[in-house]
Amino acid sequence: MDHKKLLNQFKLKSTPCRSEVLMLLRTHEHALSHSDIEQQVDRSFDRVTVYRTLKTFLDKGLIHKVLDDEGVSKYALCSECSKENHNHEHVHFKCESCGQTQCLDNIRIPEIDLPAGFLAKEKNLLIQGVCDQCDQ
Amino acid sequence: MDHKKLLNQFKLKSTPCRSEVLMLLRTHEHALSHSDIEQQVDRSFDRVTVYRTLKTFLDKGLIHKVLDDEGVSKYALCSECSKENHNHEHVHFKCESCGQTQCLDNIRIPEIDLPAGFLAKEKNLLIQGVCDQCDQ
DNA sequence: CTGTGTGCAAACACTTTGCAGGTGT
DNA sequence: ACACCTGCAAAGTGTTTGCACACAG
Numbered sequence: 361m362d363h364k365k366l367l368n369q370f371k372l373k374s375t376p377c378r379s380e381v382l383m384l385l386r387t388h389e390h391a392l393s394h395s396d397i398e399q400q401v402d403r404s405f406d407r408v409t410v411y412r413t414l415k416t417f418l419d420k421g422l423i424h425k426v427l428d429d430e431g432v433s434k435y436a437l438c439s440e441c442s443k444e445n446h447n448h449e450h451v452h453f454k455c456e457s458c459g460q461t462q463c464l465d466n467i468r469i470p471e472i473d474l475p476a477g478f479l480a481k482e483k484n485l486l487i488q489g490v491c492d493q494c495d496q
Numbered sequence: 497m498d499h500k501k502l503l504n505q506f507k508l509k510s511t512p513c514r515s516e517v518l519m520l521l522r523t524h525e526h527a528l529s530h531s532d533i534e535q536q537v538d539r540s541f542d543r544v545t546v547y548r549t550l551k552t553f554l555d556k557g558l559i560h561k562v563l564d565d566e567g568v569s570k571y572a573l574c575s576e577c578s579k580e581n582h583n584h585e586h587v588h589f590k591c592e593s594c595g596q597t598q599c600l601d602n603i604r605i606p607e608i609d610l611p612a613g614f615l616a617k618e619k620n621l622l623i624q625g626v627c628d629q630c631d632q
Numbered sequence: 633c634t635g636t637g638t639g640c641a642a643a644c645a646c647t648t649t650g651c652a653g654g655t656g657t
Numbered sequence: 658a659c660a661c662c663t664g665c666a667a668a669g670t671g672t673t674t675g676c677a678c679a680c681a682g
Contacts, residue, residue, distance in 0.1 A: 373656055375662060394646080406664045411647065413662090427622065431567045431671085432646080451608060456617070469621070470606045472587060477628025481592070485605070486563065486620045492613025509681055511637060530671075542639045547672065549637090567646085568671075 370420045377405045381413050382422070390460040391426040391434035391452070424448045426461055427484045436463050449483055455491035462491070506556045513541045517549050518558070526596040527562040527570035527588070560584045562597055563620045572599050585619055591627035598627070 363382045364374040372378060380401050385392060392400075397410055405413075414435055417423045424446075426434040440447050449469045454461040469485045499518045500510040508514060516537050521528060528536075533546055541549075550571055553559045557577060562570040576583050585605045590597040605621045 373661075375656070377663075407646090408648080408665080409663055416662095425565065427563055427565060427620070429561065429563060429620065431564075431569055433567055453610070453614060464611070467608060467610070470608075472603060472606075472621070472623065474589070474603070474623070475600070475628065477631045478589060479626040479631065480623045481625040482623070484563070484565065484620075484622045484624075485608070486622075487608065487610070487616045487618070488620075489617040490615040492611065495613045495615065509635095509637075511681075513638075543671090544640080544673080545638055552637090 366422075370422050372416065372420060372422075376403065377409050377413050378416075380405070381410065381417070385423060385435070385437050390462040391436040393428075393432045393434045395432070396434075421446060426452050426463070427486045428461065429454070429486065429488065434461055436461075439463070439465055451485045451487060453491060454486060454488045455494055456488055457490055457494035460491070461486075502558075506558050508552065508556060508558075512539065513545050513549050514552075516541070517546065517553070521559060521571065521573045526598040527572040529564075529568045529570045531568075532570075557582060562588050562599070563622045564597065565590070565622065565624065570597055572597075575599070575601055587621045587623060589627060590622060590624045591630055592624055593626055593630035596627070597622075 363379045363386075366382065367374045367378055380403065381397055384397055384400055394407075394410060394414065397414075398407060401410075414423070418425065418435070421438060423435045424438050426436050428434050438446070438448065440450075451464045451467040451469060452461055453464055469483045472480070472483070474480055499515045499522075502518065503510045503514055516539065517533055520533055520536055530543075530546060530550065533550075534543060537546070550559070550569075554561065554571070557574060559571045560574050560577075560582075562572050564570050574582070574584065576586075587600040587603040587605060588597055589600055605619045608616070608619070610616055
């Protein structure tokens with residue numbers, strides 16, 4: 361599906377910035393931070409526009425936030441989510457060598473028994489180590 | 497054990513700022529961010545000093561970093577760690593109601609089978625929801 | 633006394649907000 | 658035409674760095 365159709369499907373107007381950002385997210389295996397995007401975008405968009413684009417995508421459910429140990433927000437496409445049924449309970453892996461964080465879509469976060477009175481709504485599991493590309 | 501002894505045990509000089517910050521961390525169940533500390537400290541220390549104190553504690557292994565979904569760094573005492581043997585593989589729970597993040601020391605992160613070539617070194621599991629205090 | 637902790641000033645990085653003007657449908 | 662996206666300016670927040678002085682051991 362082309363970018364425009366995908367955007368329309370999420371009730372978003374197709375604009376240059378959105379198409380570019382979406383393209384970047386679609387062509388990368390790993391999660392991207394705002395600065396990753398800023399550096400890799402061809403045409404230069406205003407920082408603010410990129411921030412707003414990411415926020416919009418997030419709100420509409422096109423992308424999900426990926427936890428990071430250093431505080432920078434990273435984002436990745438929602439591959440399994442429909443518009444209504446969100447499901448990001450897969451494991452994220454951050455490589456300490458190349459610095460990239462990828463979604464391990466096939467690996468789900470196990471159920472955890474919480475103490476009485478605790479209600480879980482969302483789970484995020486970040487594993488850090490060395491990825492298969494950097495493995496020697 | 498008093499604060500001074502604990503500090504000395506980690507080869508740290510005992511100073512007013514360190515004692516205060518350590519005291520705060522010891523008297524709270526939940527993880528504290530820099531601004532939490534800044535607000536709750538009696539005597540006012542310079543922001544920078546608190547940042548450096550936290551970094552020092554982190555380096556020496558007195559505290560560990562707690563992941564947060566909003567990018568602010570939070571810290572909690574290492575309760576199970578000896579100086580050599582670090583072990584933070586417990587679950588963290590963030591309550592969306594009170595905003596506090598606590599260490600569920602008794603709940604360990606399950607083993608995860610990673611794809612071939614991936615080497616796990618550290619795991620962080622953050623569960624978000626409603627804690628037992630805010631549960632109605 | 634000596635190394636290192638502290639406070640101050642400043643810089644840096646990341647993110648948000650307000651507003652005016654431009655663009656997609 | 659209208660809603661809304663974009664760019665610019667500015668401000669807010671979190672964090673780091675350099676330097677001179679103060680303090681703990």
